[in-house]
Amino acid sequence: MKTKDFLPVLLLLALLQACVTSGEKQQSPDKAAQYNAQLGINYMNQRGDLEQARIKLEKALEQDDGNALAHAGYAQLQSVVGDKKKAEVHYRRAIALEPLNADHHNAYGVFLCGEGKTGQALEEFDAAVDNLYYKTPELALNNAAVCLTDSGDNARAEDYLVRAVKANPKYSPALLNLADLNLGAGRMELAGAYYERYTQLSQETPRSLWIGYQIMRASGDLERARQLSDTLLSQYPNSKQAGELLTSTVND
Missing domain, CATH: 1.25.40.10 (Tetratricopeptide repeat domain)
Structure with missing residues (x-):
């Protein structure tokens, strides 16, 4: 297993929470920010259009700097384009805004593992898994296992994988x-x-x-x-x- 085997970090979860059509008018800056954050993430993850993703995510942050999804999406974008320092700032901001959002912890864990910070990454994965409201703990458990395998700790990786299969046998x-x-x-x-x-x-x-x-x-x-x-x-x-x-x- 390699870091590239990480599962998607579920930033697209927001797209499942609310489907907003392009013709729908936004009544407030916070709703507009959420809409643009969703669009930006969709451009990045579904279409691979990083420029449009940047435009929409920066617009979302302009409209509402307190929108955690916009920070999480922008963090992922900055990680993709190689601005690791900026990515970390926005991952941390997303978690500060929504500390109980397991998806943010999982995403930040993937980022930290890619930076070789295995210990810190595991803290984030564990934070996601320990959240009893997290519907898909197997994702974070599998990501933790990939991270441990990359660092050479196959024994602990196996423990995480067994837990992932226990959480979801399929x-x-x-x-x-x-x-x-x-x-x-x-x-x-x-x-x-x-x-x-x-x-x-x-x-x-x-x-x-x-x-x-x-x-x-x-x-x-x-x-x-x-x-x-x-x-x-x-x-x-x-x-x-x-x-x-x-x-x-x-x-x-």
Whole structure:
């Protein structure tokens, strides 16, 4: 697992809370700020239009500097464009405004982990998980596990992943990460069990095919391994995992 395997930080939650059409008039600065914050986050996460995201989020902050969603969205944007100092300022501001918002803690945790601040990141993930009103603690638990894996602490990462699956037995990213961790530890029976659970819930990806291939090969199921390798090479020939597969077969 790598930092890029973090799950989205749920800033789009606001878009689920209130759907506002473009023709709807805003009656007050705080409502206008919320609307522009939502638009900015949508431009960034759904369309990849960072310039429009910047315009909308800065407008939202202009309209209401006390809007936590605008600060959280602007923090994410600044992190994407590489202004880490500004990102941290706005993550902290969002949390100060809404200290009980678990999504803000989760998002800040992802940011801190990307900066190599594992201890501080775990504090934020734990703050999210400890919030009894947080509907999706498995997201923060999985993110904490990815962070710990990146720092080399696989034992603690596994504990977080087990908790994620306990919180939501159908949460496939944690199942795949558990398969990967057990593969690395040589526990093939467990790795295979988690992998099979993953495949029952989610479509295969280059990463899952590569993990599955390694598990089946190590377990002696060469026919299944061949099927997975064929699928990986035919459907995702340009993926990093396809390259790793080709390299591994050349070296065998």
